[in-house]
Amino acid sequence: xxxxxxxxxxxxxxxxxxxxxxxxxxxxxxxxxxxxxxxxxxxxxxxxxxxxxxxxxxxxxxxxxxxxxxxxxxxxxxxxxxxxxxxxxxxxxxxxxxxxxxxxxxxxxxxxxxxxxxxxxxxxxxxxxxxxxxxxxxxxxxxxxxxxxxxxxxxxxxxxxxxxxxxxxxxxxxxxxxxxxxxxxxxxxxxxxxxxxxxxxxxxxxxxxxxxxxxxxxxxxxxxxxxxxxxxxxxxxxxxxxxxxxxxxxxxxxxxxxxxxxxxxxxxxxxxxxxxxxxxxxxxxxxxxxxxxxxxxxxxxxxxxxxxxxxxxxxx
Amino acid sequence: xxxxxxxxxxxxxxxxxxxxxxxxxxxxxxxxxxxxxxxxxxxxxxxxxxxxxxxxxxxxxxxxxxxxxxxxxxxxxxxxxxxxxxxxxxxxxxxxxxxxxxxxxxxxxxxxxxxxxxxxxxxxxxxxxxxxxxxxxxxxxxxxxxxxxxxxxxxxxxxxxxxxxxxxxxxxxxxxxxxxxxxxxxxxxxxxxxxxxxxxxxxxxxxxxxxxxxxxxxxxxxxxxxxxxxxxxxxxxxxxxxxxxxxxxxxxxxxxxxxxxxxxxxxxxxxxxxxxxxxxxxxxxxxxxxxxxxxxxxxxxxxxxxxxxxxxxxxxxxxxxxxxxxxxxxxxxxxxxxxxxxxx
Amino acid sequence: xxxxxxxxxxxxxxxxxxxxxxxxxxxxxxxxxxxxxxxxxxxxxxxxxxxxxxxxxxxxxxxxxxxxxxxxxxxxxxxxxxxxxxxxxxxxxxxxxxxxxxxxxxxxxxxxxxxxxxxxxxxxxxxxxxxxxxxxxxxxxxxxxxxxxxxxxxxxxxxxxxxxxxxxxxxxxxxxxxxxxxxxxxxxxxxxxxxxxxxxxxxxxxxxxxxxxxxxxxxxxxxxxxxxxxxxxxxxxxxxxxxxxxxxxxxxxxxxxxxxxxxxxxxxxxxxxxxxxxxxxxxxxxxxxxxxxxxxxxxxxxxxxxxxxxxxxxxxxxxxxxxxxxxxxxx
Numbered sequence: 001x002x003x004x005x006x007x008x009x010x011x012x013x014x015x016x017x018x019x020x021x022x023x024x025x026x027x028x029x030x031x032x033x034x035x036x037x038x039x040x041x042x043x044x045x046x047x048x049x050x051x052x053x054x055x056x057x058x059x060x061x062x063x064x065x066x067x068x069x070x071x072x073x074x075x076x077x078x079x080x081x082x083x084x085x086x087x088x089x090x091x092x093x094x095x096x097x098x099x100x101x102x103x104x105x106x107x108x109x110x111x112x113x114x115x116x117x118x119x120x121x122x123x124x125x126x127x128x129x130x131x132x133x134x135x136x137x138x139x140x141x142x143x144x145x146x147x148x149x150x151x152x153x154x155x156x157x158x159x160x161x162x163x164x165x166x167x168x169x170x171x172x173x174x175x176x177x178x179x180x181x182x183x184x185x186x187x188x189x190x191x192x193x194x195x196x197x198x199x200x201x202x203x204x205x206x207x208x209x210x211x212x213x214x215x216x217x218x219x220x221x222x223x224x225x226x227x228x229x230x231x232x233x234x235x236x237x238x239x240x241x242x243x244x245x246x247x248x249x250x251x252x253x254x255x256x257x258x259x260x261x262x263x264x265x266x267x268x269x270x271x272x273x274x275x276x277x278x279x280x281x282x283x284x285x286x287x288x289x290x291x292x293x294x295x296x297x298x299x300x301x302x303x304x305x306x307x308x309x310x311x312x313x314x315x316x
Numbered sequence: 317x318x319x320x321x322x323x324x325x326x327x328x329x330x331x332x333x334x335x336x337x338x339x340x341x342x343x344x345x346x347x348x349x350x351x352x353x354x355x356x357x358x359x360x361x362x363x364x365x366x367x368x369x370x371x372x373x374x375x376x377x378x379x380x381x382x383x384x385x386x387x388x389x390x391x392x393x394x395x396x397x398x399x400x401x402x403x404x405x406x407x408x409x410x411x412x413x414x415x416x417x418x419x420x421x422x423x424x425x426x427x428x429x430x431x432x433x434x435x436x437x438x439x440x441x442x443x444x445x446x447x448x449x450x451x452x453x454x455x456x457x458x459x460x461x462x463x464x465x466x467x468x469x470x471x472x473x474x475x476x477x478x479x480x481x482x483x484x485x486x487x488x489x490x491x492x493x494x495x496x497x498x499x500x501x502x503x504x505x506x507x508x509x510x511x512x513x514x515x516x517x518x519x520x521x522x523x524x525x526x527x528x529x530x531x532x533x534x535x536x537x538x539x540x541x542x543x544x545x546x547x548x549x550x551x552x553x554x555x556x557x558x559x560x561x562x563x564x565x566x567x568x569x570x571x572x573x574x575x576x577x578x579x580x581x582x583x584x585x586x587x588x589x590x591x592x593x594x595x596x597x598x599x600x601x602x603x604x605x606x607x608x609x610x611x612x613x614x615x616x617x618x619x620x621x622x623x624x625x626x627x628x629x630x631x632x633x634x635x636x637x638x639x640x641x642x643x644x645x646x647x648x649x650x651x652x653x654x655x656x657x658x659x660x
Numbered sequence: 661x662x663x664x665x666x667x668x669x670x671x672x673x674x675x676x677x678x679x680x681x682x683x684x685x686x687x688x689x690x691x692x693x694x695x696x697x698x699x700x701x702x703x704x705x706x707x708x709x710x711x712x713x714x715x716x717x718x719x720x721x722x723x724x725x726x727x728x729x730x731x732x733x734x735x736x737x738x739x740x741x742x743x744x745x746x747x748x749x750x751x752x753x754x755x756x757x758x759x760x761x762x763x764x765x766x767x768x769x770x771x772x773x774x775x776x777x778x779x780x781x782x783x784x785x786x787x788x789x790x791x792x793x794x795x796x797x798x799x800x801x802x803x804x805x806x807x808x809x810x811x812x813x814x815x816x817x818x819x820x821x822x823x824x825x826x827x828x829x830x831x832x833x834x835x836x837x838x839x840x841x842x843x844x845x846x847x848x849x850x851x852x853x854x855x856x857x858x859x860x861x862x863x864x865x866x867x868x869x870x871x872x873x874x875x876x877x878x879x880x881x882x883x884x885x886x887x888x889x890x891x892x893x894x895x896x897x898x899x900x901x902x903x904x905x906x907x908x909x910x911x912x913x914x915x916x917x918x919x920x921x922x923x924x925x926x927x928x929x930x931x932x933x934x935x936x937x938x939x940x941x942x943x944x945x946x947x948x949x950x951x952x953x954x955x956x957x958x959x960x961x962x963x964x965x966x967x968x969x970x971x972x973x974x975x976x977x978x979x980x981x982x983x984x985x986x987x988x989x990x991x
Contacts, residue, residue, distance in 0.1 A: 040512040180373040181538060185590065208513065211584035238586055252517045255547040255586050256568060260524040265545075267521075268514040269484050313516040388882055412888050417884055428879040432901050438883065445888040490883075 001069050001168035001201040003029040008064030010051040019275045021047040023226040024064070026301060027309070029169075029202050034195060036213030036234065039223035040249075042272055046094065047307070048205045048223070049171045051075060053091045069168055081225035086117055089169040090162045090200075100146040107142035110161055117165075124164060130158045134197070135190055152183035159190060163199045170200040174197045174207055189215045210253065214238050219307075224247050225272045225283035228301045232308040243310045244288045282312070290314050333385060333418075333501050333532065334361045334567045338394030340380050340556075356381045356556045357394070362549070364500065365521065368534045369543030369564065371579070381553075382503040385534065386420045387411065398501070416446060421493040423506040425486035435486065436474050438493045440657035446497060463491040466522055484515035491522065501532045508542065520546055530564035540583050545570055554577050557625055562638035572640040574622055717983045724979025729974030736963060738789055741782030749780035749936050757948075760957050768852035769957035772948040777941075781961050787970065788919050791853045791937075795918030798857025800911045803864030808895045810865070811872025818869075825869075829862035837921070841930035849922075856921050863909050871906060875899050879936050905984035909977050914975035923966045938962035 008025050011018040022044045030037050037045045047059065055061055061076035066200060068088055074080040093099070095116060101109055111121035129139045135156045146154060155175060163170055172191065176184040194200045205217055213220050213234060220237040222229045222245065230243040241247045247296040248268045258265070268288040273279050281298050294313045301311040308316075336542040340355040355377040362368045374380040385391035385396060387403060398418060406414050409551050422428055429435055447455065463470050466488040473485055481489070488495060489638045489639055494502055507583055508516040524546045527533055537543050543550055552575065559574040571577045571634065581594045632647045642650065718724055746765025747754070754770040760777075763770070768777035810821040840855060875881065876899065884894045900907065925931055926939025927946075945951075945959035 040514060049538065135649055181540075181579060182373070184580045185584070188584070189590075210513070211585070211586050215584045215590055250586070252514050253541075253586060254520065255541045255543045256580065256583060258541070258545060259564075260521070260546045264524075265517045265522065266517040267516070308599055386882075386886060386887060415886060415888055420882075422879040422882065424879060428883055429904065430880045430898055438887075441887045441889065559713075605907065 001031045003169055003202065004065075004067040006067070007053075008051070008063045008066060010047055010055065010063035011060050012047075013058045013060050014276075017276055018060070020278055021059075021226055021275055022051065023275075023278065026227050027202070027221060027228060027231055031201055032195065033038055033219060034192065034203045034205060034217045035231075036217035036220040037204055037208075037223065038208065038213055040208060040272070041207065042224040042225070042275070044225050044226040045206050046173060049091070049173050049204055050093075052169075052171060052204075053085060053089055054078065056132075063181050073190050084181075086162075086167065087165050089171065090165070090166055090167040091171040092158055092162045092173060092175050094173040094175075094177075096158045097151060097178075100154060100158070102146055105143055105145055106149075106157055110142070110164075112159065114164075119165075128160070128164065129183045130201070131164070132157075134193075135160060136186075151179055152186060154188065155179065155187050157184070159187070159194070163194055166199055168201045170194070170203045170271075172203060174206075176207060176212055178211065184212065185215075188212050190209055192216050209248070210238070211255070213297050222249070225278065226275055228309070228311060229284070230308075230310040231301075232305075236305075236308055237265070241313045242304060242308070244314070245284050245289050246310075248289075332361065332363060332397075332399055333375045333534070334396065334397040335359050335381070335385075336395045338381070338384065339392050339425060340377065340384060340389070341392045354556055355384075358474060358553075358558055358643035359394075360549075360551055360558070360561060362532045362534060363486075364532045365527055367527050367535050367547040368549045368551065369387075370534060370553060371538065371540060371543050372535045373510045373538055373579075375555065377556040378538075378552040378553050379505055382420060382505045382534065382536050385417065385501075385503055387414065388420075391642045403570060411606050412445070416497050417499055418503070419497060419499045420503040421490045421494065421507045424510055425483045425490070425636060426478060429486060431478060433477075435476055435478045435481055435489060438489065439496065442497060444495065456494060459492075463489075465495055465526075466492045467518075468492065473579070482515070483511045484519060487511065487519055488522065491519075491526075492594060495526075498530070501534070503534050503536070505536045506538070509537070509539065540568070540579060541585075552579070555624060557629075557641065558631065558639075558652075559625060559641045560639065561631075566635065566638040570635075570638070572634055572638075578622060664972040678807065701791060718980075720731060721971055721979045721983055722982030723975050724983060727972045727974070727979055731976065734785060734969050734972075735789060737852050738782060738785035741785065742779070743781055745776065747779050748952060749775060749783045751775060751779075755957075757953070757955050768961055769955070771944065771958055772950075772955070776814040779957055780936045780941055781938070782967070783936060784941055784962060785847045785965060787935060787937040788966070790849055791856065791922040792851035792915040792919040792969075792971065795856040795860065795922065796915035799860040799864060799918065800907075802858070803861040803910070804900075804907070806861070806865040807868025808872050808899065811869040812876055812891065812895055813901065814873070814876075821865075822869075823888060825862045825865045828859070829866075831859075833859050833921075834924075836927075837925060838930060841925060845933070847934065849935060849937065852922060852925065852932050853918065856918050856925075860914060860917055860921065864914060868903070868906075871903055872899060875902055879919040884907075905980070909980050909984075912973050912977050912980070918930045919924070919966065920970050938966055 005028070006026050008022060009020075010022040011020050023033055024050065025044075037049065039045045050056075051061070052066060052073070055075060055078065066073045066075055068084075071088075072085060073089075078274070092144060100106075104112070110124075112215060114121050114124055129142070132139055132141060137153060137156055141153070141157065142150065149157065159172075159175070175191075176187055179187060191203060191205065193312060195203065205213065210220070217234050219231060220234050221231040222223075222237065222241075222243065226246050230237065230246045232241070237246060238250060245268070252265050252267045254265060268287055273283055279286070280293065281296040282288070282291070285295040292313075297313075299311045299313045299316065301307050301309055302316060304315050336359050338355060338358045339353065341355060344350045344352060357583055358381065360368070370378045370381060380389065384391050385403075386488050387406070391404050398414065403414060404601065411592050429438065443450065443455060447458075448457070459474075460470055463473065468485060473481060473489060478486060491502075502523075508519050511519065520542065523533055523535065527546075529586075535543060536549055545640045547564050549562065550564045550567045552567065552573070554575050560571065560576045567576065568580070571580055583593075584590070585593065625641050626643055629641050629643050630647050631641050632650050634640050634650065686820035746767075752774045754764065754766055754774040754776055756770065756774050758766060758770045759770050760767055766776055766778065768781055771777060771780070804823060806821050809816040810825075836859060837855060841852075845909075881894060881898060884898050889897075922937070923929070923942075926937050927943050929943055931937055931940050931943075939962070941962040942959050943953065946961075948955070948958075950956075950958045
């Protein structure tokens with residue numbers, strides 16, 4: 001499988017105008033690649049993940065193409081996308097585990113989901129049970145209500161159900177955020193295992209927690225204010241990032257072993273720009289210690305090293 | 317760090333918080349039939365100029381300790397002392413004085429502000445109660461100084477509504493409010509978990525600077541790397557019990573209790589993979605994820621496979637400034653003499 | 661591996677430390693930028709802007725405008741009407757059961773006993789509004805006191821108040837009112853309104869209690885307690901204003917409900933003596949077999965008025981819900 005995104009633009013409609021949440025992103029994901037999508041609030045990562053599969057609410061498709069396995073996805077057409085959803089690409093939405101219908105037993109919920117996709121529930125029960133067991137859930141779970149399950153268990157249920165039809169691409173939106181540290185590890189490792197077992201070919205893992213990405217992702221794509229900042233292997237992003245934002249971000253993360261008295265870390269002063277009327281040129285220039293005149297012109301997102309892309313005049 | 321009985325080291329002046337065998341039991345059900353123990357037999361001490369991290373997962377009871385110290389939740393058993401005085405005895409005027417010394421900041425900056433009022437109303441709220449006689453200009457000066465201490469620009473944060481400010485600014489404003497009162501002890505309950513990564517460190521650094529000025533801080537978190545960054549002492553809580561505590565360097569450098577090891581093994585680190593860390597910690601099979609065995613019953617996480625500490629387990633000092641919870645048998649092996657004089 | 665990280669970190673560090681020293685002012689804030697909010701901008705220019713935004717949506721909302729229009733129309737009618745009436749409602753002397761005519765000023769015709777329907781109507785309208793405001797107001801006040809206290813204090817207080825609410829809720833309101841009205845001589849519309857108010861509050865208390873619960877769990881209430889604010893102050897200064905739209909809507913519903921209850925009581929003949937309200941008009945009309953006899957001008961105006969006022973109030977409420985709750989608005 002491969003995913004190719006070309007100059008994708010998705011804006012939000014508001015009374016005050018269009019918020020340019022995703023403003024022209026271009027990148028690709030190879031077969032079997034787990035790509036982490038990282039960034040802070042408002043950077044557009046959730047918009048990117050969600051727009052690939054369902055443009056709803058106030059999201060508005062403005063331009064660009066999305067090609068999955070050589071087929072162009074008609075993301076602007078909600079109805080047309082239906083034949084791709086769940087089969088070719090699938091999503092584990094944010095807060096999915098809190099969104100399980102409390103009045104439905106898990107088995108019935110899954111059945112209803114499959115029926116709505118035109119599939120026979122009975123055919124899938126053996127496979128469902130097999131996968132539940134693989135992730136450490138007993139088949140009794142099918143007969144339980146969501147309230148009887150803990151957070152980690154619900155998350156695992158959602159993961160299995162979302163990938164039941166072996167989609168090529170799985171988008172996981174902040175699936176570890178609300179979990180305890182030990183559960184986070186289990187869920188993150190499960191993502192990798194899903195790929196190993198062939199349930200999913202490639203993944204986009206959206207999170208604000210870069211350290212989890214270091215553990216499970218092959219590559220990391222860092223976004224800032226609706227644009228791409230850097231994409232490289234996880235090792236490179238953590239150990240030798242090139243975009244100033246990535247560098248400042250990585251160096252501001254505390255970790256076990258680093259103490260204040262030992263090495264005082266610093267953050268990034270300022271806040272991201274409002275995307276209602278974004279500034280000209282590089283969106284990070286107001287906070288960037290290396291900004292100079294060229295930054296008034298928007299830098300392109302180009303390959304500076306094999307497999308290492310960044311959008312910064314200083315690095316090109 | 318003393319776990320040996322009642323060591324009243326505090327005097328009236330020291331901003332010292334001390335918990336002595338504190339428990340919190342909730343009664344639920346109609347007219348309080350059932351009992352749920354949130355905290356059991358917790359004892360520790362925080363000195364002025366010291367940051368104590370209280371680390372635990374959800375359900376560990378860490379927030380409950382904070383609420384009890386803040387007198388927002390009644391103490392069921394045990395005593396909490398501030399400067400030697402039992403805080404549950406404080407009433408009205410004395411309680412107000414206590415509030416002048418001990419304050420809290422909570423997790424969600426946007427929930428901490430009443431959305432219909434401007435953000436700086438948090439300042440005027442305390443003026444009427446605590447500084448009734450202060451004149452206008454004098455008050456404004458105090459606010460300026462407090463804002464400066466938290467590195468906020470008055471022109472950017474005053475006279476604004478909460479939704480016009482960022483999470484980091486809102487949290488810092490709350491710290492400034494606490495500083496206005498000239499507090500001695502701050503309860504920081506997950507105050508940076510809802511902030512973006514790039515601003516977290518600024519607020520953390522602020523807390524570290526404040527401790528340099530003599531403030532005692534209880535830093536409640538689930539994130540070990542944060543605790544490690546700024547604290548001198550660490551307490552690891554599990555299901556209401558302290559399983560390990562002591563100097564941060566010792567607890568993180570030489571983790572002894574299986575739960576602590578498991579926590580450390582689960583934290584995603586930035587430069588070492590999980591496998592490396594697990595090897596290093598020599599986390600045994602009982603602690604590592606055992607899928608086959610676990611799949612038989614719908615288990616939750618590794619921490620569920622880990623047997624909980626028994627009711628009669630005790631805290632034992634394994635090295636100076638490092639206490640670990642063991643079963644009585646194990647404790648006897650390690651420190652037979654100490655077991656005799658222990659209460660918890 | 662670690663070495664290259666160090667070099668990246670080191671080259672960043674000196675630059676950041678020099679340009680971003682501790683205490684340096686932050687870059688100017690855009691009003692819509694916030695870490696926690698998504699890229700969606702929110703139309704906010706402070707609270708004044710929020711009120712203006714609400715008014716903007718308020719006047720565009722058809723249900724609100726129509727409902728409000730109907731209620732206001734009748735209110736004006738009630739205020740101005742009596743000065744337009746040519747007679748008193750209790751005067752006799754007109755033609756018996758006459759159709760509406762401009763002759764003699766019997767705009768709505770006359771009753772079976774020769775009384776001016778129009779005069780009775782406008783008098784009844786006034787009484788209806790009085791009952792609505794007083795009855796609804798009393799119910800709102802009791803509901804607020806009980807609801808807020810139960811929601812804020814929780815624990816035993818909550819259990820007791822809850823029991824009280826449930827008991828009053830389960831009492832068959834009508835039967836109670838019937839019994840009281842039958843044995844007590846209600847003189848005037850105000851005692852009737854009070855009675856209705858004392859009986860109609862439970863559902864309001866219930867609703868406010870649950871709203872209070874959810875607001876009390878917000879951290880700004882904890883912060884208020886930490887700032888030394890007293891409980892009642894917290895309820896009225898912190899919690900209630902956050903529910904203002906809810907309280908407003910609740911009052912409108914209680915207003916409508918009170919009018920309806922009063923009209924029904926009056927219709928079955930248990931209304932206050934000495935006055936003629938809309939319900940009583942319908943009662944008399946019914947006794948005179950107005951429907952069969954075709955005296956439509958006698959019962960249609962009061963019936964229609966009650967229906968439209970109460971219906972308009974409820975309609976208004978639905979519209980208000982859309983105005984106050986941004987998620988229900990269509991873009």
